[in-house]
Amino acid sequence: MMNAEMMEIIEKERAYVATSTPEGVPNVVPIGFIKPLDEKTVIIADSYMVKSRANLESNPKIAFVVQDAARYPYQFKGSVKIFTEGKYFDEVVSWVKDTNPLAPSPKAAIVITIEEIYSVKVGDAGKKLA
Numbered sequence: 001m002m003n004a005e006m007m008e009i010i011e012k013e014r015a016y017v018a019t020s021t022p023e024g025v026p027n028v029v030p031i032g033f034i035k036p037l038d039e040k041t042v043i044i045a046d047s048y049m050v051k052s053r054a055n056l057e058s059n060p061k062i063a064f065v066v067q068d069a070a071r072y073p074y075q076f077k078g079s080v081k082i083f084t085e086g087k088y089f090d091e092v093v094s095w096v097k098d099t100n101p102l103a104p105s106p107k108a109a110i111v112i113t114i115e116e117i118y119s120v121k122v123g124d125a126g127k128k129l130a
């Protein structure tokens with residue numbers, strides 16, 4: 001479960017989002033349109049993903065840290081479901097449009113169920129927080 005601080009910082013900041021191929025080749029990308037929906041759910045607007053999307057289609061595991069991990073030293077891990085229609089998809093379409101009317105409309109909503117949270121803080125790095 002994410003706490004209030006975790007949810008706030010995911011809402012505010014860009015995150016670095018890692019996926020991997022079924023063979024285990026890692027891939028990491030910066031993502032701006034990422035925000036929590038509730039204590040265990042995070043949504044991403046997929047507007048540009050290529051390798052990340054292909055990875056998630058075959059391997060739903062995902063991990064991310066926020067940009068300012070020095071202040072917010074959390075590592076989030078989970079599994080995704082991908083939606084190209086329906087309420088989650090509509091949500092990311094209006095979110096992107098309301099934020100930047102000139103941005104291309106998202107291709108999909110990536111909905112993450114958070115399964116584990118670890119500290120990456122020097123000193124207690126690796127400690128499981130949730």
Ligand SMILES: Cc1cc2nc3c(=O)[nH]c(=O)nc-3n(C[C@H](O)[C@H](O)[C@H](O)COP(=O)(O)O)c2cc1C
Nearest residue numbers: 029030031032033045046047048049050051052053
């Ligand atoms: C600052 C920044 C923010 C970005 N935000 C998003 C985003 O919200 N959604 C998205 O799909 N791609 C976003 N991108 C693009 C991805 O980082 C990446 O270029 C894209 O997923 C293609 O890489 P891939 O083939 O490894 O997935 C962003 C890129 C930058 C530099």
